[in-house]
Amino acid sequence: MNDANNTRPPVGFSDGIDRLIQKVGGLIAWAYVLLILVIMAQVILRKGFSSGLIMLEELQWHLYAIGVMFGLAYAQTTNSHIRVDLFYTGFRARTKYLVEIFGILFLLLPFITVIFLHSLDFVADAWRINEHSESPSGLPWRWLIKGVIPLSMAMLILAALSRLYRDTLLLFRGTD
Template identity: 45%
Template sequence: MDETPAYSESAFNDDGTGPDGLPAEHRMLPRTRISNAIDRFIMRIGNAASWIWVVLIAGIFTNVTMRYVFGRATVWLEELQLYFYAIGFIIGLSYAITWNRHVRVDALADRWSARTRAWIELLGMVFLLLPFAIAITTEAVPYLMTSIQLNEASSSPGGLPYTWILKSFIVWGFVLIILAALSRLLRCTALLFDRPRPL
């Protein structure tokens, strides 16, 4: 028997959130106070970062217009598009984990009980995602510090200065991924071990 608590379809808001304003799922893990706080924090950042895609589209439109209508190419604008794409993508990873929209094999998961799914998710977080994210963050910090010390800029003529700003998002993005993974981990342990106590 599937023990996963679930919202009824009528409890979903138009934006896909549940009554508490947090992402609603058809297969719910129990929520905890800490996981709710982490999820709300990541959702705020993700919602703010979603405007990057609007700016990216405006930048692409401007660049295409400059190139094909006015015959002028701007290197800094092309690089800025890459910056926005990279930032939006890396921030979006933690948002996808929070919304439970990351890649998984649902054809198998739909056949498993809630406890089996929670065990697999817990083991995946502990042995795969968290070690990988922590290793990347650990290596990215000195990489970023070197870039700041060198006041690194684009090697292309007319390119953007302050490349370290883009590189800093490797650290911020993976810190958010670690937080999102910890939130999911706490929700798994709440289901499996009743710790921390589910809300």
């Protein structure tokens, strides 16, 4: 856990969900190590042997997508996502909880829900036709990488609900 989590009061249920998401995020982070190795191999092939592989180029996109998509939930649980703190940092804890609850209920959850619901047909169609790269030497099973969208959005919904539960509980508990 990073410092942002350590400064928040503990909430057992939310802490358990956050730890699970952070463990998954830690495993997914290894995709970046693989991404670096794939990029290095592609650069060596292209610059050293004047022959890059389309498969490696597509694998780079896929690995990057996996890291970013699952990283969203990780960022939500560690409170390391980007926010504009122009006024927020000066707010009392109670006001911060209200801002977070409002943002989660009226901005984050509706946005994630729309992406999640629309991604289901997107993935189902890709799976149904066994979508693959248009390049003859590209990667097969494009539906597999598209399947990351609903999975990562489901994980982000779980992270947002955990945060919503935490902030609502702390709001009514009156920690300030």
